[in-house]
Amino acid sequence: MYRWLLCFRYLRTRYIALASIISVTLGVATLIVVNSVMAGFSAEMHERLHGLASDILIECHLSKGMPDPEAHIDQIMEVVGEDVAGHSASVHVPAMLGIDFNGQLITRHVNFVGLDASTYDQVSQFGRYLLHPDNQKQVSFSLRDGGYAPGRKQFPTSGWDYRRAKAAYEKALEEERQKRNAVFGSQEKPVQGNQPSFQIAAPSELFSETTDCDVAQEFDPSVEQFPGIVLGISTCTTRFRDANNEVQDHYYCRPGDDVRMMFPNASDNAKVINQKFTVVDLYESGMSEYDSTFAFCRLDQLQEFRGMIDPASGVKSVTTIQLKLKEGADLNAVRDALRRRFPADIYAYNIQTWRDMQGPLLAAVRLETTILNILLFLIIAVAGFGILATFFMIVVEKTRDIGTLKALGASGKGVMSIFLSYGLLLGFVGSGAGLVGGLIFVQNINEIAGVIETITGQEVFDPTVYYFNEIPTIIDPFTLTWVMLGAMGIAVIASVLPALRAARMHPVNALRFE
Amino acid sequence: MNSEIVLEACQLKKSYHKDRIEVPVLRGVNLQVQRGLITSLVGRSGSGKSTLMHLLAALDYPDDGQIHFAGERIDNASRSRRDAYRNQNLGIIFQFYHLLPELTAMENVLAPLMISQSVLHFFNHRKAAKRRAEEMLDRVGLLHRATHKPSEMSGGEMQRAAIARSLMANPSLLLADEPTGNLDTDTGQEILSLLNTFNQDDGLTILMITHDDAIAKNSDTCYRMQDGELNSETAKLQVA
Numbered sequence: 001m002y003r004w005l006l007c008f009r010y011l012r013t014r015y016i017a018l019a020s021i022i023s024v025t026l027g028v029a030t031l032i033v034v035n036s037v038m039a040g041f042s043a044e045m046h047e048r049l050h051g052l053a054s055d056i057l058i059e060c061h062l063s064k065g066m067p068d069p070e071a072h073i074d075q076i077m078e079v080v081g082e083d084v085a086g087h088s089a090s091v092h093v094p095a096m097l098g099i100d101f102n103g104q105l106i107t108r109h110v111n112f113v114g115l116d117a118s119t120y121d122q123v124s125q126f127g128r129y130l131l132h133p134d135n136q137k138q139v140s141f142s143l144r145d146g147g148y149a150p151g152r153k154q155f156p157t158s159g160w161d162y163r164r165a166k167a168a169y170e171k172a173l174e175e176e177r178q179k180r181n182a183v184f185g186s187q188e189k190p191v192q193g194n195q196p197s198f199q200i201a202a203p204s205e206l207f208s209e210t211t212d213c214d215v216a217q218e219f220d221p222s223v224e225q226f227p228g229i230v231l232g233i234s235t236c237t238t239r240f241r242d243a244n245n246e247v248q249d250h251y252y253c254r255p256g257d258d259v260r261m262m263f264p265n266a267s268d269n270a271k272v273i274n275q276k277f278t279v280v281d282l283y284e285s286g287m288s289e290y291d292s293t294f295a296f297c298r299l300d301q302l303q304e305f306r307g308m309i310d311p312a313s314g315v316k317s318v319t320t321i322q323l324k325l326k327e328g329a330d331l332n333a334v335r336d337a338l339r340r341r342f343p344a345d346i347y348a349y350n351i352q353t354w355r356d357m358q359g360p361l362l363a364a365v366r367l368e369t370t371i372l373n374i375l376l377f378l379i380i381a382v383a384g385f386g387i388l389a390t391f392f393m394i395v396v397e398k399t400r401d402i403g404t405l406k407a408l409g410a411s412g413k414g415v416m417s418i419f420l421s422y423g424l425l426l427g428f429v430g431s432g433a434g435l436v437g438g439l440i441f442v443q444n445i446n447e448i449a450g451v452i453e454t455i456t457g458q459e460v461f462d463p464t465v466y467y468f469n470e471i472p473t474i475i476d477p478f479t480l481t482w483v484m485l486g487a488m489g490i491a492v493i494a495s496v497l498p499a500l501r502a503a504r505m506h507p508v509n510a511l512r513f514e
Numbered sequence: 515m516n517s518e519i520v521l522e523a524c525q526l527k528k529s530y531h532k533d534r535i536e537v538p539v540l541r542g543v544n545l546q547v548q549r550g551l552i553t554s555l556v557g558r559s560g561s562g563k564s565t566l567m568h569l570l571a572a573l574d575y576p577d578d579g580q581i582h583f584a585g586e587r588i589d590n591a592s593r594s595r596r597d598a599y600r601n602q603n604l605g606i607i608f609q610f611y612h613l614l615p616e617l618t619a620m621e622n623v624l625a626p627l628m629i630s631q632s633v634l635h636f637f638n639h640r641k642a643a644k645r646r647a648e649e650m651l652d653r654v655g656l657l658h659r660a661t662h663k664p665s666e667m668s669g670g671e672m673q674r675a676a677i678a679r680s681l682m683a684n685p686s687l688l689l690a691d692e693p694t695g696n697l698d699t700d701t702g703q704e705i706l707s708l709l710n711t712f713n714q715d716d717g718l719t720i721l722m723i724t725h726d727d728a729i730a731k732n733s734d735t736c737y738r739m740q741d742g743e744l745n746s747e748t749a750k751l752q753v754a
């Protein structure tokens with residue numbers, strides 16, 4: 001009884017001890033904030049990675065791909081049918097994307113994916129990340145009239161409206177050029193590309209010239225489109241800060257523009273296919289790895305371009321089969337079953353779960369979280385040494401009282417428990433304050449980031465680096481519990497030595513200094 | 515005279531070690547405290563009377579000899595028995611009062627009960643405990659100071675609170691170590707008469723340790739501790 005009474009009295013009267021637990025408070029608050037933010041990041045990343053990648057990916061490394069995907073799927077269903085919720089076949093091929101920029105060519109390396117829009121949404125959340133609201137509901141590889149990215153302020157006019165206007169402009173320009181040529185002759189034409197005035201005036205002027213060999217003469221860009229393509233947003237944009245330090249996106253191309261794709265055909269003696277596509281939408285998942293390397297088109301078109309349809313039998317080939325598993329299915333078990341069915345020494349297939357593919361990234365995030373936790377717990381441990389030192393001081397200061405308590409019949413254990421309880425209580429108060437502080441911080445983290453930005457002028461959460469607009473956080477009650485318990489444990493452990501000293505203090509020595 | 519012996523010390527020896535030199539403090543002390551009497555132990559400072567008191571209060575162990583409390587040997591008893599002995603059978607007051615500065619007078623008086631009882635037991639019997647504490651404070655004339663902390667009290671008041679605390683558990687013996695040593699004469703006198711009252715009204719046995727012959731003269735039995743010569747021949751002076 002007396003130990004709790006004394007603990008509470010000490011807590012109220014010893015401010016030096018309260019000072020020593022401020023570091024516990026700060027440590028706990030930081031741990032909670034860091035863990036919440038890391039959990040938020042990793043959950044967001046998981047969700048996005050998982051949303052983009054299907055549960056199981058069966059990749060064929062052959063250039064020709066695997067023939068007859070339906071037969072493959074039948075075999076897969078035989079092996080793991082009860083766990084499969086959906087499947088989709090697609091063609092993945094490395095490609096080079098070429099975008100016209102002021103008459104010159106920008107090239108990007110991309111993974112070009114031919115997908116079956118009717119089944120692809122079963123295995124991944126592809127449509128969800130498209131910019132046009134109608135495409136988000138139902139993916140279409142036809143250009144839409146307009147209304148792209150309604151939530152985005154500076155998104156340029158796109159769609160058919162833009163395409164028609166651009167075509168009209170180019171047509172007028174062409175007429176103008178022909179008039180000029182009629183008057184001045186055609187000498188000027190070969191040097192046009194180097195003239196600065198032209199580069200500013202007509203962005204796509206030269207483009208039409210370099211491509212007109214591929215295009216049938218009667219192709220009218222104002223009413224027709226090439227096969228549709230969806231580009232990852234970072235393949236065709238660049239993000240920068242303007243003079244006012246505002247984040248700006250510049251679009252090299254937008255829905256309605258034409259781009260060209262260069263990719264190998266499926267023959268053993270591979271040749272490059274050079275094909276024009278019309279951008280019908282952009283794809284923004286928030287994962288820069290995906291946004292900067294992916295381009296999507298229709299599966300049947302890509303199969304045709306690459307020659308993956310057997311002219312004799314009409315059997316089509318794909319390179320990839322993706323599976324979506326039912327809720328609760330064991331990813332690794334399904335993967336292993338499929339690996340047994342398609343052994344690597346016979347089939348050139350690579351069968352992976354989405355976790356296998358993102359393993360290094362997820363492991364990196366986990367490692368980062370672990371290391372941060374260790375570091376922050378070391379901070380609390382340092383605070384523990386503060387408590388230790390303070391407690392030794394208090395024990396020395398309380399020498400007489402300890403003697404008195406013993407003279408009144410308190411046992412060594414009882415005296416020890418006073419200081420242990422005191423440590424526990426301090427730990428509880430310190431980590432409790434840290435908990436409250438940390439939770440408040442996490443709740444208002446974006447506002448706090450804003451305030452810090454205004455004060456320091458430094459962007460805390462740079463949207464040019466991360467594709468989240470807000471700092472994501474997740475508060476995990478389990479984490480809170482073990483952080484609290486850990487901090488309180490450290491406080492108690494730190495008070496063990498001083499408490500032992502108090503318990504062993506000889507009452508006569510304690511009472512003697514008179 | 516009632517000859518029942520409450521506390522008895524036989525051939526107590528105790529020495530301290532300083533730089534490997536043994537300094538004998540007690541050289542075989544014999545002492546008997548009879549129930550219901552005030553026994554005083556007079557000696558100059560450094561004569562070893564505080565050491566003797568610590569031994570009698572089971573705060574320290576003698577090198578040799580025995581201490582019996584109501585027939586029970588206490589000097590080699592278990593730790594918990596010695597703790598209980600101090601808590602239940604003995605009341606101790608000190609020259610410097612030794613109140614706990616964080617607690618009020620009332621809480622200080624309640625401290626022995628809080629130490630001996632579990633949280634639950636104390637909580638269940640807190641009303642009775644509080645009544646008893648109020649009664650004790652009332653008897654030492656300090657009820658109006660019940661909520662005051664030691665730092666807000668005078669020396670005399672603190673010693674009264676200490677007396678109330680020491681008698682809280684209704685002990686059979688009060689050990690008083692220079693109870694007036696830090697007080698002016700008048701206040702000291704008040705404290706002494708308060709102790710006398712307890713002795714007369716309740717038959718409280720008191721062992722008073724003092725350096726003041728005048729105080730010793732008022733006691734029923736008096737032992738003298740010769741300083742320097744220490745305790746081999748404790749003179750027994752029958753005064754009253």
